[in-house]
Amino acid sequence: MRDALQHQLDRLQTLLVEEAALVREALAATMQALTDTDLQLAAKVIDGDDRIDLRFMQVQQGVESLLARQGPVANDLRLVLAMLHVNTHLERMGDYCVTIAKLTQLTSRLEGDEEIVRGFAEMAVQAELMISTAIEAFVTQDIAASESLVQLDDAINQANRRVVHDLLALGTTPDHREWGLRMILVSRCLERIGDHAVDVGEQVAYLVTGEFREFTDASGEPVTLD
Amino acid sequence: MAAGELRPEAAVEVRELAAFFGSRQVLRDISFEMPRHSVTAIIGPSGSGKSTLIRTINRMHEVVPGARHTGSVLVDGADVYGEGVDPVDVRRRVGMVFQRPNPFPTMSIYDNVAAGLRLNGIRGPKAQLDQIVEESLQGAGLWREVKDRLATSAANLSGGQQQRLCIARAIALEPDVLLMDEPASALDPQSTLRIEDLMVQLKEQYTIVIVTHNMQQAARVADFTAFMTTLEEGAPADLVEFDRTDAIFTNPARTETQDYVTGRFG
Numbered sequence: 363m364r365d366a367l368q369h370q371l372d373r374l375q376t377l378l379v380e381e382a383a384l385v386r387e388a389l390a391a392t393m394q395a396l397t398d399t400d401l402q403l404a405a406k407v408i409d410g411d412d413r414i415d416l417r418f419m420q421v422q423q424g425v426e427s428l429l430a431r432q433g434p435v436a437n438d439l440r441l442v443l444a445m446l447h448v449n450t451h452l453e454r455m456g457d458y459c460v461t462i463a464k465l466t467q468l469t470s471r472l473e474g475d476e477e478i479v480r481g482f483a484e485m486a487v488q489a490e491l492m493i494s495t496a497i498e499a500f501v502t503q504d505i506a507a508s509e510s511l512v513q514l515d516d517a518i519n520q521a522n523r524r525v526v527h528d529l530l531a532l533g534t535t536p537d538h539r540e541w542g543l544r545m546i547l548v549s550r551c552l553e554r555i556g557d558h559a560v561d562v563g564e565q566v567a568y569l570v571t572g573e574f575r576e577f578t579d580a581s582g583e584p585v586t587l588d
Numbered sequence: 589m590a591a592g593e594l595r596p597e598a599a600v601e602v603r604e605l606a607a608f609f610g611s612r613q614v615l616r617d618i619s620f621e622m623p624r625h626s627v628t629a630i631i632g633p634s635g636s637g638k639s640t641l642i643r644t645i646n647r648m649h650e651v652v653p654g655a656r657h658t659g660s661v662l663v664d665g666a667d668v669y670g671e672g673v674d675p676v677d678v679r680r681r682v683g684m685v686f687q688r689p690n691p692f693p694t695m696s697i698y699d700n701v702a703a704g705l706r707l708n709g710i711r712g713p714k715a716q717l718d719q720i721v722e723e724s725l726q727g728a729g730l731w732r733e734v735k736d737r738l739a740t741s742a743a744n745l746s747g748g749q750q751q752r753l754c755i756a757r758a759i760a761l762e763p764d765v766l767l768m769d770e771p772a773s774a775l776d777p778q779s780t781l782r783i784e785d786l787m788v789q790l791k792e793q794y795t796i797v798i799v800t801h802n803m804q805q806a807a808r809v810a811d812f813t814a815f816m817t818t819l820e821e822g823a824p825a826d827l828v829e830f831d832r833t834d835a836i837f838t839n840p841a842r843t844e845t846q847d848y849v850t851g852r853f854g
Contacts, residue, residue: 364851433804435837436846572839 367432374424374445375501381417381452382497386490388414388459389555393486396466396548397479407463414456421449440572444565448500451558451565455493458551465544465551472541478528482545485521485552488514492559499566508563512577512584518556519582525549598662599624599765599795600645605659606824607640607649614640616824618659620814622765627787627796629810629833631803633848636816637825638799642767645797646682647675664764680708683758683794687770689750691742697753698738701725704757720760727793728756729786748779755786759794766790768798772805784809803849807837815845817853 388407395403425446428434434442492514499507526549529542560577568574579585598621607615615637622628630638643649644657647668661668668678691700701721705711721738725731730752734745742753751771758766768787772780787796787809800806806813813836815829829836829845840846847853 367851435803435807435849436840438850439838 364432367428367434367438370424370428370432371438371441374421374428374442377417377421377424378445378448378452379497379501381414381421381449381456382493384410384414384417385452385455385459386493388456389486389490389493392459392462392466393483395463397483399466399470401467401470404463404466408460411456411460414453418449418453418456421445425449437569440569444500444569447565448497448562451561452497455555455558458555462548462551465548469541469544472537474541474545475528475532478525478532478545481521481525481528482548482552485518485549488518488521489552489555489559492518492556496559496562496566500562500569503566503570505567505570508566509577511560511563515556515560515578518553522549522553597624598622599664600797601662601665602641602645603660603662605641605644605657605661607637607644607657608655609652610654613824615644615657616826618816618827620827620830622795622797623812624795625791625793626811627791627798627809628812628814629806630797630799630814630816631801631806631848632816632825632828633818633853634801635825636818638816639769641816642684642769642797642799645765646684646767647678648684650675676708680761681763682765682767683761683763684767684769685751685754685758685771688774689747689754691745691750691753691757693741693743695742696739697725697734697742697745700742700753701756701760704761708761710761721756724756724760725753727759727790728752729782729789730756746779748775748782751775751779751783752786755783755790759790764795766794766796768796770799770801773801780805803837807833813837815840815842815848817844817848819844 388410391403391410392407394400395407425442428442432438492511495507495511495514498504499511526546529545532538532542564575564577567577576585600622602621603619605615605618606613618641630641632638640649645661645663645668649655649657657669663678663682667673668682692703695703698721701724702717705717705720722731722735725734730749733749734753742750745753751774755766755771772783775783784805787798790796791811798806798810810833813831813833814827815836816825816827818825819828829840829842831841835841836845837849840849844853
């Protein structure tokens with residue numbers, strides 16, 4: 363029953379999975395470019411964002427058509443609404459990868475700190491894991507997996523706080539200050555990617571339970587259901 | 589949702605209702621409340637006893653030979669099957685509109701509206717009758733279209749107009765409750781939307797209970813929705829879920845409801 367609706371839902375889900383895979387690739391590449399100061403690779407990440415944006419547009423248009431023509435209700439409706447949010451979160455993650463690539467270009471002539479960059483690489487590995495966990499939890503509608511994103515995000519948040527401290531200790535030459543300022547943005551981008559992954563997890567919980575809730579409050583403390 | 593969270597004022601209350609045609613039971617253990625000044629939609633597949641349910645509310649079920657019921661139906665707190673209650677009086681207080689518009693074809697538009705009053709023995713000066721006819725036609729959103737041809741035959745009206753005429757005939761009696769059995773299923777989309785708009789207006793004064801196969805219609809107009817179906821092959825129909833309409837169409841509690849509203853049953 364409702365083959366057309368099911369077909370369209372499946373197609374949208376496939377597009378989101380592809381979009382998430384592209385975001386993961388972009389994240390890995392942009393970190394590689396930063397670590398190796400590889401400007402060609404950084405440029406490739408920037409160009410490659412079009413592929414993410416294309417999926418974003420396809421999902422957006424697909425949802426628009428589906429709402430207009432299929433009139434989804436109940437769990438179908440929640441799935442479509444959640445897809446809209448997940449789509450936006452993935453697209454934003456892609457944008458953060460682009461920002462990191464641009465920061466790599468801007469800092470290529472400056473001397474940086476290998477230790478700090480290694481810290482970013484570790485944050486990025488964690489963020490990649492979060493992207494995979496989030497999209498898998500979405501596809502399998504696994505609330506427990508989606509809730510595990512909060513713990514994964516904690517590690518990124520802690521690393522982000524350490525980076526500021528390390529950058530301040532780096533030195534006060536103009537080059538150090540510029541590199542440090544730009545690297546604070548890199549850290550911020552990675553931290554935001556983690557936040558968006560948690561937001562995808564919240565959509566999983568909404569999809570399954572029908573109730574939207576934030577996993578953490580503004581202070582970062584877990585929100586418990588009363 | 590617990591019953592206590594619903595609007596407390598129930599216009600119609602059905603308690604442990606079961607209905608039968610001869611030895612065949614078609615409804616079992618139906619209990620719920622239809623809140624005052626709201627639209628309650630009853631949805632469910634064909635043969636799930638939706639029409640039978642609303643026909644027990646105005647005692648039209650018992651008109652079918654061999655038909656009977658157990659349990660009780662309260663309108664404004666009073667049992668419509670109580671001792672000494674006249675079924676004709678119940679049907680005056682609980683009006684009904686049917687799937688096919690059924691105006692009296694040989695009568696004028698005016699007489700169609702007045703017919704309900706006359707049949708119920710309500711007589712009064714012509715001026716008073718004129719006023720009731722006008723108010724009823726206005727209430728049914730038909731006055732402007734017919735005010736200059738009240739004496740012409742009702743048979744000349746379009747299907748949508750005829751259905752609104754039947755609504756005018758029903759509300760002329762100032763019922764407490766208006767039952768509508770698939771009131772728009774024989775109408776074109778535009779006439780359907782007019783009837784839907786009308787339901788939303790009429791609930792200010794009446795309590796409306798509608799049976800519909802059109803789930804989007806229930807989603808559009810109903811404040812509350814009851815889903816009925818037969819849970820086992822050959823068994824009588826059950827009330828599976830009753831809740832606010834937005835809950836039924838966004839997050840139904842029962843899998844059977846979800847399968848039905850998403851079109852995935854069977």
